[in-house]
Amino acid sequence: MALHIAFFQLCVAIIALPIHILAVLGLWSPIAKKAMPYLLERVTRTYNKYMKNYKEELFSNLNDFKGPSGELKVLELGCGTGANFQFYPSGCKVICVDPNPNFKSFLGKSLAESDNVHFQDFLVAPGENMHQVASGSMDVVICTLVLCSVENIDAILAEIHRVLRPGGAYYFLEHVTADPSSWRYFFQIILDPTWKHIGDGCKLTKQTWKYLERTKFSDVKYKHVLAPFKWSPVRDHIFGYALK
Secondary structure (H helix, E strand, O other): OHHHHHHHHHHHHHHOHHHHHHHHOOOHHHHHHHHHHHHHHHHHHHHHHHHHHHHHHHOOOHHHHOOOOOOOEEEEEOOOOOOOHHHOOOOEEEEEEEOOHHHHHHHHHHHHOOOOEEEEEEEEOOOOOOOOOOOOOEEEEEEEOOHHHOOOHHHHHHHHHHHEEEEEEEEEEEEOOOOOOOHHHHHHHHHHHHHHHHOOOOOOOOOHHHHHHOOOOOEEEEEEEEOOOOOOOOOEEEEEEEEO
């Protein structure tokens, strides 16, 4: 079986040979970071269309975590093009954090379509080190489709825990590895070495829920679902929230 997988991985790599060559030369990452906002602007609209019900369910109780002042202070980590804004409750104050500065210019369109959001700031920072954000200053942290592309998930979850106030919540939605006995998992394994370049570090076979279960959060609530994307290697998802 290992030889079969290696063969098919090689076939995919040959098809995507220019990408692999640029990656080896260190030229692909800058290209991907500039291209990613344009790609995600189109992809996320389709994604939201199919995942609307799941996102509405996920964010339905955000207002339950308003702070003592009656305001809801939200930090969105890996905000991308602002695809989640439309699902936030009216009047919430949002700080966006993303390590890719190229996303900032794309937020304007989402904000123009989402008058429910009071935009506060855009911070260029990695999730592993959000030093610009004070400890215990946020009511909610939202991070969707991000943990698949980071190397140190534990460090990011620790930072999320730090910036949340006691009683705050971390909301997540992530694609994860498929059942190892399924054809989806077979295709994930085959695509993984090339997919990480296409998806700016995205890995298809992460068991993200295991990282969540070993964090300092007092309670982690999540469910596994299959997204309605036929023949997609990112069909398996988890979503839920964790309490500090």
